[in-house]
Amino acid sequence: MIRHAARALPWPLLGGAVILLGILLRVVEQWPYTMWPLQGLAVGLLAGVAAFAFDEPAAAIVDTLPRSLAWRTAARSLGVLLLLAGWLLAVVGTKDAYFGHAADVAWQGLAATGAVVATATALRRRGRARPAGPLSTTIVATAAYVALARPFPRELPVFPYATIDTWQLSRGLWTAILAGGVTTLIVTLRD
Secondary structure, eight states, X not given: OHHHHHHHSOHHHHHHHHHHHHHHHHHHHXXXXXXXXXXXXXXXXXXXXXXXXXXXXXXXXXXXXXXXXXXXXXXXXXXHHHHHHHHHHHHHHTGGGGTTOHHHHHHHHHHHHHHHHHHHHHHHHTTOSOOHHHHHHHHHHHHHHHHHHOSOTTTOOSSOOTTTSOHHHHHHHHHHHHHHHHHHHHHHHOO
């Protein structure tokens, strides 16, 4: 499994994303009141890049091998674990920037990534060799729009700000997103 992951995953992209996530969250830490939207953008970037771990350029061959989709998903998830470790380290390293809600910010990244892993796996099951292109574009664009425009901050605080928004509602939203992702993944990986 590790040998497969070492050859199949886009390690430079994943490593570069970890560095960029650290930079984005460091900027938020330096100027939390003006640069707060970068936190939501970082969540979108994390989830969007995670989708690239599931691209399979040799899908025509790999999909015919005796390895199951669950095995291939587990092998490719090693790259996602690197991303999540980098995310958690960056959040812990900049925890003072989140107005006492570092755990919620970490949860946003974990939940978004879990949902993307489930979606990318479902697309792979349906035969899409490279699900990351449209999936990551949609995720990053949506996260950027929601973080920058804040179209519904009171009704649906996706990326709450400071102490003025409802963090508890946001936590419930992200928990529901992760639950939906886990359910999708379980259904997708059934033989």
